[in-house]
């Protein structure tokens with residue numbers, strides 16, 4: 135049997151390769167940081183990690199993880215509701231709810247699971263999910279697992295959202311779902327306007343703060359803080375795998391009865407293992423750190439501003455970012471791949487994206503800034519951009 139199937143897979147893989155879509159991995163032989171060492175000994179500056187607050191190699195978090203492992207062991211060998219809940223898990227859930235100013239929180243192995251397990255327990259075929267067209271894959275999958283009617287509105291387009299809300303008025307319940315920051319343009323969801331429409335059309339609101347928590351808002355608490363929407367958002371989801379330390383783990387936080395129902399019925403929570411004590415312990419320490427000071431967020435913001443300003447004055451075409459994601463527009467798919475490859479030769483890791491990841495003719499280099507970047511890192515990256523930009527003739531002056 136495998137012979138025919140093998141041939142089929144080989145052909146498919148070859149087609150992926152020929153389309154230039156084959157994903158190759160870089161093997162890093164150092165901690166994740168602004169400066170990384172590859173397996174072959176080469177060093178590079180990393181501008182394509184979600185390490186927004188630079189906590190991925192934090193000694194304080196590593197020490198907290200070690201302490202939790204020593205005191206509470208390596209693993210839980212259980213789902214939460216059988217015998218997989220420690221004091222640490224409850225403490226981390228309280229810290230998350232405190233950070234987002236919500237009633238309660240529930241942990242998952244990843245935000246992918248949080249989004250996969252949020253809709254099906256809460257909504258039925260009588261209800262409607264109204265989802266931004268650029269929402270993350272895990273939201274799309276979560277919606278697919280639920281029988282509710284589906285409506286999709288154009289990215290951050292409030293007129294289209296309003297039209298979809300009107301279409302969905304006959305449904306029992308409606309929920310608007312959006313990412314806080316969209317990962318390709320780095321734009322933020324207009325939460326205040328979304329909440330206004332939700333009130334006008336009697337809808338619930340859910341936001342996935344994976345790329346926005348720790349990053350946007352006056353003290354980095356996410357889009358709820360940026361648009362002062364506390365009390366108007368019913369459900370938040372998020373990850374511990376980006377700004378919040380970069381290890382692994384996800385959560386849903388929000389109104390009490392919603393979290394209570396998820397604990398009873400959310401399948402990735404009920405049928406998947408509890409996060410290990412070290413992740414819970416380090417997570418608690420991470421929220422303590424963010425409460426003590428918003429210095430890391432300040433540094434991130436200063437880095438984003440510095441980078442943007444220098445790149446614009448060098449003549450690059452940059453999307454007006456509102457986050458730590460900076461899209462350097464090249465428009466041409468092949469050019470974006472060539473550009474990223476030349477940047478790698480200069481020791482700078484950035485990612486070239488093109489159709490179908492972004493719309494046709496919208497190819498770009500995505501740069502992700504971090505609080506871990508020092509000025510010399512930024513200057514080196516900018517110099518490499520200018521050198522490669524000149525070579526490839528993409529500078530506007």
Ligand SMILES: *Cc1c(COP(=O)(O)O)cnc(C)c1O
Nearest residue numbers: 244245246270342344373375384
């Ligand atoms: C990264 C991301 C996720 C997935 O988070 P994991 O914890 O890595 O599973 C979910 N939603 C959004 C918007 C993301 O950016």
